[in-house]
Amino acid sequence: MANMIEAFSIDGVCAICRRNPVKRWCDYVVAYDNQIIFFRDYKDFVDANSAISYETCDLPLCDKCATNVGRDRDLCPHHMSLHSQVKLPEEYQRLRQIREKQKMRNNSSN
Numbered sequence: 001m002a003n004m005i006e007a008f009s010i011d012g013v014c015a016i017c018r019r020n021p022v023k024r025w026c027d028y029v030v031a032y033d034n035q036i037i038f039f040r041d042y043k044d045f046v047d048a049n050s051a052i053s054y055e056t057c058d059l060p061l062c063d064k065c066a067t068n069v070g071r072d073r074d075l076c077p078h079h080m081s082l083h084s085q086v087k088l089p090e091e092y093q094r095l096r097q098i099r100e101k102q103k104m105r106n107n108s109s110n
């Protein structure tokens, strides 16, 4: 699979339609630092997430095959269908963002 994606990237051709030039990459997060995501509590989860880098799908896409789901966020068709099924409840997202902002503020005041 990795070799396949590399080949597509070198071509500079969209991995979906295989015709148009690559303009975007899928931003769907497929792994968090290659760890299994099990945390004892929410604090552990937040700590881990703030320290690691995301691994994203990175499938090369053209403008036509990518679906824009937010600022600088594009998804391939496969992950777009997943995304619409697994959308987190709004409250949970909001809570997460608030916690992250608080954490950032705490860090900068130290």
Ligand SMILES: [Zn+2]
Pocket: 014, 015, 016, 017, 018, 019, 020, 061, 062, 063, 064, 065, 066
């Ligand atoms: Zn395409």
Ligand SMILES: [Zn+2]
Pocket: 026, 027, 028, 057, 058, 059, 075, 076, 077, 078, 079
């Ligand atoms: Zn994808």
